[in-house]
Amino acid sequence: MEFNFKNVLIYGYSKSGKACEEVLKSLNVNYKVLDDNLKIDGGKYINKINKKNIKDFDLIVVSPAIRIDNKIFKLAEKNNVKIIGELEFGYYFCSCPIIAVTGTNGKTTTVNLITKILQTAGYNAKFFGNVGVPFSEVFYENNLDYAIVEVSSFQLETTNKFKPTIGVILNIFSDHLDRHITNENYINLKISLLKNCGKDVQCVLNGGDNNITQHIHQIVANKNYFVTNYELAKEIKKFKQTNIFSIHNNLIVNLKDLNNSELIDVSKISPVFYEDILASVAVCDLLNIDYDSIKKAIFNFQWLKHRVEFVGEINNIKFYDDSKATNIHAVINAVKSFNNNVILLLGGQDKNLDFSTLFKNLSLNVCKIVLFGESRHKILKVAKSFKFKNVESCENLVDAVNVAYKSASGGDVVLLSPACASFDCYSGYAERGNHFKDIFNEIKNGKVNYDKEE
Numbered sequence: 308m309e310f311n312f313k314n315v316l317i318y319g320y321s322k323s324g325k326a327c328e329e330v331l332k333s334l335n336v337n338y339k340v341l342d343d344n345l346k347i348d349g350g351k352y353i354n355k356i357n358k359k360n361i362k363d364f365d366l367i368v369v370s371p372a373i374r375i376d377n378k379i380f381k382l383a384e385k386n387n388v389k390i391i392g393e394l395e396f397g398y399y400f401c402s403c404p405i406i407a408v409t410g411t412n413g414k415t416t417t418v419n420l421i422t423k424i425l426q427t428a429g430y431n432a433k434f435f436g437n438v439g440v441p442f443s444e445v446f447y448e449n450n451l452d453y454a455i456v457e458v459s460s461f462q463l464e465t466t467n468k469f470k471p472t473i474g475v476i477l478n479i480f481s482d483h484l485d486r487h488i489t490n491e492n493y494i495n496l497k498i499s500l501l502k503n504c505g506k507d508v509q510c511v512l513n514g515g516d517n518n519i520t521q522h523i524h525q526i527v528a529n530k531n532y533f534v535t536n537y538e539l540a541k542e543i544k545k546f547k548q549t550n551i552f553s554i555h556n557n558l559i560v561n562l563k564d565l566n567n568s569e570l571i572d573v574s575k576i577s578p579v580f581y582e583d584i585l586a587s588v589a590v591c592d593l594l595n596i597d598y599d600s601i602k603k604a605i606f607n608f609q610w611l612k613h614r615v616e617f618v619g620e621i622n623n624i625k626f627y628d629d630s631k632a633t634n635i636h637a638v639i640n641a642v643k644s645f646n647n648n649v650i651l652l653l654g655g656q657d658k659n660l661d662f663s664t665l666f667k668n669l670s671l672n673v674c675k676i677v678l679f680g681e682s683r684h685k686i687l688k689v690a691k692s693f694k695f696k697n698v699e700s701c702e703n704l705v706d707a708v709n710v711a712y713k714s715a716s717g718g719d720v721v722l723l724s725p726a727c728a729s730f731d732c733y734s735g736y737a738e739r740g741n742h743f744k745d746i747f748n749e750i751k752n753g754k755v756n757y758d759k760e761e
Contacts, residue, residue, distance in 0.1 A: 319370025410477025
C-alpha cells in the first residue's frame with residue numbers, strides 16, 4: 308500500500324510508538340507524539356488533543372495498549388481523522404509475504420518456530436508484532452522472504468486493510484474480558500485476522516476448537532486444519548478434502564494422504580506445544596518447505612522461557628515456571644502435561660475471567676493450590692464454592708513459593724501457572740517468572756531452610 312499521509316499523530320509512546328516515529332522521520336513526514344503518561348512541552352510532543360488541534364492530523368497511529376473506547380477515538384471519528392494501529396502502519400511498508408498468527412495461547416512459540424523452520428530451509432525470515440518487535444521495523448527490510456507476525460486481539464481492534472498471505476488461528480479461549488467485555492467480542496476479533504482474506508489466501512485453523520469451527524462461516528480463505536486429537540481429526544477428514552495435520556502414536560501425520568505423509572516424531576516434546584508444532588508444520592507444508600528442514604528446526608528449537616519451563620529440583624521436588632500462562636486454558640493444559648502430583652500457584656492481576664471454568668476442568672493430580680497477588684480473594688471464593696479444600700492464600704509470590712515447597716513431598720511438582728496477568732506486582736510475565744526462579748534459587752541455596760520432616 309502507498310503511504311500518503313502528511314500529518315500524523317502517534318498516540319502511545321512505548322516501543323511501538325517509538326518505532327513508528329523512526330519510520331516517519333525516515334519519510335520526512337510531519338508528526339506529533341501524545342502519551343497519556345508522558346507530559347513534555349514543545350517539540351514533537353503535545354499533551355492533549357481537543358476539537359481544534361485534532362484537525363491538524365490526517366492519521367492517528369495508536370499503541371495496542373490504547374483502548375478503543377478512548378475519547379480521542381470518538382473525537383477522531385467525528386472529524387474524519389483516520390485511526391490505525393501500529394500493526395496496520397507496518398503493513399504499509401511490507402513488500403514480502405506475511406504469515407500472521409493469532410490465538411489465545413501459543414502465539415509466541417508458533418511465530419518463533421515458523422521463523423526457525425524457514426531460516427533452517429535457507430530463507431530470510433524474521434518475526435514481528437506482539438512477539439516484541441514492532442511490525443513497523445519491516446520498513447528497513449529490503450530482502451526479506453517472509454515476515455512472520457504475532458497478532459494480538461488488541462492489535463486486531465485497529466486493523467482495517469491488514470491481509471496476511473497465510474493466516475493462522477491457534478485457539479480461542481476466554482481472555483482479556485477486562486478489555487473486550489464479552490467472549491463474543493473477543494472471538495470475533497480473533498476471527499477478524501482473516502476478514503480481508505479471499506480464496507487467494509491460505510489459512511491454518513484449529514479444527515478441534517469449537518470457538519473457531521462455530522465461526523467458520525465468517526472465513527472465506529482456503530482452509531487447512533490441525534487437530535491434536537487423532538480420532539477427531541479422522542472425523543473431520545470424512546467431510547473435508549484438505550490438509551489435516553494431527554498426531555498419531557507420537558508422530559505428526561497429514562490425514563489428507565497418510566500413505567505419503569512425512570512422519571515427525573514428537574515423543575520427546577511436551578504435549579503443551581503440540582498445537583504450536585502442528586500449526587507450524589501446516590504452514591511450512593503450504594510453503595513447500597522440505598521436511599528435513601522442518602524436522603531439524605523442531606528438534607533444535609529452544610522452547611521459550613516461562614512456558615512450562617523446568618527450573619530445577621530440590622529434594623526430588625521439581626519446579627516449573629509457566630508464568631506466561633495468563634489465562635485459564637493455558638493452566639489447564641499445563642497441569643495436564645504432568646503425571647505427578649501438582650502444587651499449583653495461581654494469582655496476579657485479574658482479567659475478569661471466570662475461574663469456575665478452571666475448577667470444572669481441574670485435573671485430579673492437583674493436590675494443592677497456593678494463591679497470591681491481587682486476585683487471590685476472588686479465586687479463593689471460587690475454590691470454596693467447588694469445595695476444593697486444600698487451598699492456601701498468600702499475599703505475594705515469595706510467600707506462595709515457600710508455602711508450596713514446605714507442603715510438597717518427594718516426586719511432587721511445584722508449578723507457577725498463574726491464570727492471571729502480572730501487572731499487579733510486575734512489569735510483565737517474564738519478570739514474574741524470573742522472580743519465581745530467584746525464589747527457587749534462594750531455597751536451593753539454603754537461604755530459606757525448611758525441615759521437610761516436620
